[in-house]
Amino acid sequence: MAKTNSVCIIDDDSIFVYIAERLMKESNFCEKIIVFENGKQGIEGLIEIDKSKKEMPSIIFLDLSMPIMSGWEFLDSFANTPISNKEDLKIIVMSSSINPNEIEMIKALPMVTAYIVKPITPSDLEKIITM
Amino acid sequence: MATSTTAERTLNQLLIKDVPIPIATLDKKLRFLTYSQKWVSMHGLKKGFNGLPFFTVMNNLPKEFLPILENCLQGNSYSSKGKKFLSKNGEYISLKWNINPWTIANGDIGGLIIVLENVTSSKNKEESLKEAQLLSRIGSWEVNLQDFKVSWTKMVNIIHEQPHDYVPQTYEECFNHFKEGKHRDKLYELSNLAITKGIPWDTEVKMITGKGNELWVRTKGQAVFVNGKCVRLFGVCQDVNDRKIAELKYSEQAERTQRATAASNVGIWEFYTKDKFTIWDEMCFKIHHVDPKHTTAYEGWASSIHPEDFSRVLEEAYWLSKGKGNGIIEYRILLTDGSIRHLKAVATFVTNKEKGNNQAIGVITDVTKEKESAKRLREFSEITREQNNSLRNFSHMVSHDLRSHATNLSMVTGFLLDEKDENEKYKLMGMLKEATESLNSTVHNLNEVVQSSSNVYEQLIPIELKSVIETVINNINVLYKEKKARTIINIPPTAKVLAVPAYLDSILLNLFTNSLKYSATDRPPIIEINAIKNEKYLELTFKDNGKGIDLNKFGGKIFGMHKTFHRNKDARGVGLYITKNQLEAMGGNISVESKVDFGSTFKLIFKTP
Numbered sequence: 001m002a003k004t005n006s007v008c009i010i011d012d013d014s015i016f017v018y019i020a021e022r023l024m025k026e027s028n029f030c031e032k033i034i035v036f037e038n039g040k041q042g043i044e045g046l047i048e049i050d051k052s053k054k055e056m057p058s059i060i061f062l063d064l065s066m067p068i069m070s071g072w073e074f075l076d077s078f079a080n081t082p083i084s085n086k087e088d089l090k091i092i093v094m095s096s097s098i099n100p101n102e103i104e105m106i107k108a109l110p111m112v113t114a115y116i117v118k119p120i121t122p123s124d125l126e127k128i129i130t131m
Numbered sequence: 132m133a134t135s136t137t138a139e140r141t142l143n144q145l146l147i148k149d150v151p152i153p154i155a156t157l158d159k160k161l162r163f164l165t166y167s168q169k170w171v172s173m174h175g176l177k178k179g180f181n182g183l184p185f186f187t188v189m190n191n192l193p194k195e196f197l198p199i200l201e202n203c204l205q206g207n208s209y210s211s212k213g214k215k216f217l218s219k220n221g222e223y224i225s226l227k228w229n230i231n232p233w234t235i236a237n238g239d240i241g242g243l244i245i246v247l248e249n250v251t252s253s254k255n256k257e258e259s260l261k262e263a264q265l266l267s268r269i270g271s272w273e274v275n276l277q278d279f280k281v282s283w284t285k286m287v288n289i290i291h292e293q294p295h296d297y298v299p300q301t302y303e304e305c306f307n308h309f310k311e312g313k314h315r316d317k318l319y320e321l322s323n324l325a326i327t328k329g330i331p332w333d334t335e336v337k338m339i340t341g342k343g344n345e346l347w348v349r350t351k352g353q354a355v356f357v358n359g360k361c362v363r364l365f366g367v368c369q370d371v372n373d374r375k376i377a378e379l380k381y382s383e384q385a386e387r388t389q390r391a392t393a394a395s396n397v398g399i400w401e402f403y404t405k406d407k408f409t410i411w412d413e414m415c416f417k418i419h420h421v422d423p424k425h426t427t428a429y430e431g432w433a434s435s436i437h438p439e440d441f442s443r444v445l446e447e448a449y450w451l452s453k454g455k456g457n458g459i460i461e462y463r464i465l466l467t468d469g470s471i472r473h474l475k476a477v478a479t480f481v482t483n484k485e486k487g488n489n490q491a492i493g494v495i496t497d498v499t500k501e502k503e504s505a506k507r508l509r510e511f512s513e514i515t516r517e518q519n520n521s522l523r524n525f526s527h528m529v530s531h532d533l534r535s536h537a538t539n540l541s542m543v544t545g546f547l548l549d550e551k552d553e554n555e556k557y558k559l560m561g562m563l564k565e566a567t568e569s570l571n572s573t574v575h576n577l578n579e580v581v582q583s584s585s586n587v588y589e590q591l592i593p594i595e596l597k598s599v600i601e602t603v604i605n606n607i608n609v610l611y612k613e614k615k616a617r618t619i620i621n622i623p624p625t626a627k628v629l630a631v632p633a634y635l636d637s638i639l640l641n642l643f644t645n646s647l648k649y650s651a652t653d654r655p656p657i658i659e660i661n662a663i664k665n666e667k668y669l670e671l672t673f674k675d676n677g678k679g680i681d682l683n684k685f686g687g688k689i690f691g692m693h694k695t696f697h698r699n700k701d702a703r704g705v706g707l708y709i710t711k712n713q714l715e716a717m718g719g720n721i722s723v724e725s726k727v728d729f730g731s732t733f734k735l736i737f738k739t740p
Binding site: 013014015016018019022065067095096097098099102118119 | 539
């Protein structure tokens with residue numbers, strides 16, 4: 001039995017996505033993983049899922065640095081998008097950035113559950129599930 | 132009535148006549164019996180007043196004198212060592228007297244014996260001369276040139292700090308008291324001129340006193356000639372040390388002040404608020420670039436001050452006169468050649484309440500240099516701040532990118548070692564290559580950033596812009612065709628810019644790939660390139676019809692290093708940041724205008740040959 005049903009990864013780094021998927025599968029973290037390449041795809045995809053009444057992912061892993069629509073823009077746009085039960089969604093921001101200003105800014109956002117410095121590790125996943 | 136005999140009287144007269152004091156005898160009715168020669172000369176009388184009443188003869192004596200005489204006729208003696216009276220002709224006179232009654236045989240009072248001295252003139256003149264000589268410390272001297280005997284007054288010895296009985300024994304010795312060198316030489320020369328040509332001297336020189344002190348004296352001298360031959364030199368010697376030292380000190384200070392103000396270019400001014408009367412020193416005129424021959428100070432000020440500053444300065448001066456502000460007023464002046472200088476005045480107000488007049492006094496200096504260097508300093512610190520910021524961003528970005536590539540590499544390698552499935556192994560190998568290439572590209576970009584920041588001025592060469600643009604379009608042929616893009620180039624083939632070839636390629640490539648990458652989904656990209664050339668620069672506009680950039684959101688960051696490092700395959704590294712850096716390194720710059728859904732226009736400035 002997986003720990004959670006469906007998660008979503010929004011990241012343009014295909015290698016990181018592969019690594020994350022593999023970790024999640026090995027640790028039986030979830031049943032299903034949806035991947036979007038950038039913020040724009042992410043927003044559009046989530047609206048689509050909501051509209052078609054499919055199962056909403058319970059956790060979103062969000063990268064910050066992406067072309068077309070960055071993680072920041074995604075967060076902005078997500079806050080203004082009508083998606084049912086948004087509050088139940090956990091958003092985990094991931095980045096390779098160790099810029100203290102950036103980390104502060106992210107932690108200040110109420111809709112962000114946690115910030116993870118890449119790479120993601122099995123113990124990160126353990127923590128996230130208990131959040 | 133006197134009972135003395137005629138013989139007695141005659142004897143008395145003879146005796147008294149030659150007494151060397153002003154003495155007279157009177158009878159009881161105060162008529163002259165006898166008087167001395169001295170009496171006559173002292174009181175300015177004419178002989179032959181025997182038998183005449185005292186007050187008829189001595190008609191100048193005040194009337195206060197009558198009761199004195201009457202009192203003495205009662206048998207009293209009365210003397211005074213000097214008393215001042217207002218004489219009948221209105222002058223003060225000082226009298227000194229001694230009055231005694233004389234008695235006849237039976238003991239009755241026969242009359243008076245009066246010694247009356249007029250001490251008016253002698254006392255005043257002598258004493259004031261003495262006092263004056265003492266106060267002014269003037270001594271007189273004389274040299275007899277026939278036997279070279281010297282004589283001088285005590286004061287000369289006091290001035291010379293010599294024993295009171297000292298007198299030089301030889302002519303030479305007179306000069307030994309003057310300080311050796313120019314002072315002594317001067318005296319030799321002057322006395323020589325007096326002896327040979329009869330020219331008197333009056334000069335101030337230093338002497339050395341008997342106690343070895345240096346002293347300034349004024350010496351005056353002149354020669355006396357007998358039959359065309361100089362026989363005598365005489366003159367005065369005055370101690371002028373205190374005055375001379377003060378004078379020298381003052382002139383030294385005045386000179387120092389003048390030198391200081393001249394060197395520091397400080398002007399000194401005065402201003403009266405009531406009638407705007409203004410006084411400027413020479414430096415004020417110079418600082419304001421106004422000719423004192425053609426205008427008054429106030430007119431000069433009003434005509435030279437920058438029109439935008441005129442009313443402000445008057446207002447600040449008004450507040451200053453009310454005791455507000457820090458006393459510093461700065462303003463600009465506009466020179467005839469159109470250039471601007473910055474002046475700084477420091478003012479103090481002196482209020483004269485009675486006259487309702489405020490007087491301001493102060494100094495003024497030209498602070499243009501300071502202003503300019505302060506401005507340069509601000510600009511410099513702004514540049515430094517900017518560079519600091521971008522360096523910090525740069526370091527964060529480097530760390531971010533290197534970390535992400537390194538992490539990926541290490542994770543993928545880890546998986547690869549454990550993987551048994553051949554298909555999965557193959558997939559991981561592909562990722563390993565991808566991650567390695569990304570790392571490589573990042574390092575390449577870092578190189579470009581570092582290099583574009585260094586000085587490349589010497590490497591600038593003239594390049595034909597149009598042909599470079601065409602080459603770049605050729606290089607991105609595949610993407611260009613895929614997007615169905617079109618480019619309109621409105622640049623004459625001969626237009627040249629000063630650039631580093633590699634930078635120019637990189638800049639244009641960046642702009643093209645950006646336009647193609649962020650092209651609108653509903654229309655093919657159309658790029659329009661125009662060039663305007665002016666004297667020193669060429670302005671290139673690069674306009675597309677793409678998605679545009681929300682400048683309200685990104686305006687300040689678009690050329691910064693934020694969000695510029697993308698890992699996606701076609702991202703040209705740090706993009707606009709590198710473009711900006713490369714342009715600035717070549718002495719140009721870049722700006723952008725954009726409207727979301729309509730497109731972006733980049734404006735690039737290049738130096739031209």
